[in-house]
Amino acid sequence: MSKQPTVGKRGAATDLRIYSAVVNAVMSHRLPPGTRLGEAEFCELYQVSRTTVRKALQRLAHDHIVALRPNRGAVVASPSPQEARDIFATRRALEREIVPLVIRHGTPASLARIRAALQAEEQARHSGDRAAWIRLGGEFHLLLAELAGNAVMQRFMVELVSRSSLIIALYENPGVPMCGNDEHERLLAMIEQGDTAHATALIDHHLIEIEGRLHLGASDRKLSLAEALAGC
Template identity: 40%
Template sequence: MSMTQQEADFASRIEADFVQNPVYTGVEQAILEQRLPPGTRLAETDLAEFYGVSRTIVRSGLQALAHSHLVTLRPNRGASVANPSPREAREVFEARELLEPRSAREAALHANRSDIRALRRHAQEEHDAMSRNESGRALRLSGRFHVMIAQIANQRTIAGMIENLVSRSSLIIALYWTRSSTRCDESCHNALIDAIERNDADEAEELMRSHLVELHSALRFDVTDTSNLTLKDMLSQ
């Protein structure tokens, strides 16, 4: 077995551990669904009580979330949901604008019928969530749609980067979003699916690029948000 394969197997085992950690999965989903605003303090005792786990499991989950840039850990101050600066927000979207159009192009060249069916089912789920005004869930599903395209492109390394950037985008949207009408809507994603199904690489690439530029343009960096809810209240929503 090569060292590269050993490293890949080790990374897979670590990822599996994260997925089995209820603090990691629960807090991640709450962040992606915008139930935990940026800056929210994540007290270990509260998390341990809410999820019914030990402080050791809580710390492991928080470490994993910090590795994903979703949580900030500070010595003697504990953990809190990351609070991206305007500069970081711009850099995240600029990185997405560089990576995702190319992934959309490759997806159009590699997608099969099963991939297209999966994308259409996912887009319908997202649309249903929006119709029910479940904006947080719709946002999480929208981000997952972008990750699915990168996975269909068969770009494992880039897909991992995009998944991380998409997660961080949810925090940025929670802080700086101003135009809900420009969120990933049904028509936008369906147009991308249509281009991928036609194997139209040029169209898929351009649609993804223009879509991300539009999302980026909807950010305002003089907007903040606060909440008076407790951590337990936010996790329970």
């Protein structure tokens, strides 16, 4: 007879599920910056204790996705304009190192994974699923970090991509695509050709273009927590 999971293990699994749901909702722009994350709502949505919810929120705060305010609860973080500039500058520096590593460690299997990611992104774009398109655009960059073979860079990229999604949600020009699939296609072509110099220059330009499409301003979009996490 199989051993049943302990309450602690179930709690840990739910903690991770809440964390992943919030990160995915942020990356898909379903949880805009400033959205209040009520503990009671999480407890009702996931049928867990406040202790489990607090563990998930603390982890999200550690990764700068959530801000914990004393006596006021948790909200999705709202990066300042200077934070936005700093985060994109850090991403450019890091991804300029990642791309050459992807080329150096490239295999037919890794190139096939990149191609599959691009196809999923393009399918979301053609279907008009903007939330999925935004999320998959971020995941494309995370895949490159994984394929670079440097676990430390990969961990940094998870945080930076999530924080970039917050920035885009806060400062984007409505209706303007932030991460064009054509540049991802061109980047893959350069990776396949082993063209390190041009691939590195393209990733730098790509991120500069994304940052350049942002504008300062506050978002007043509101969405309930239940709506944002539906299906997660």
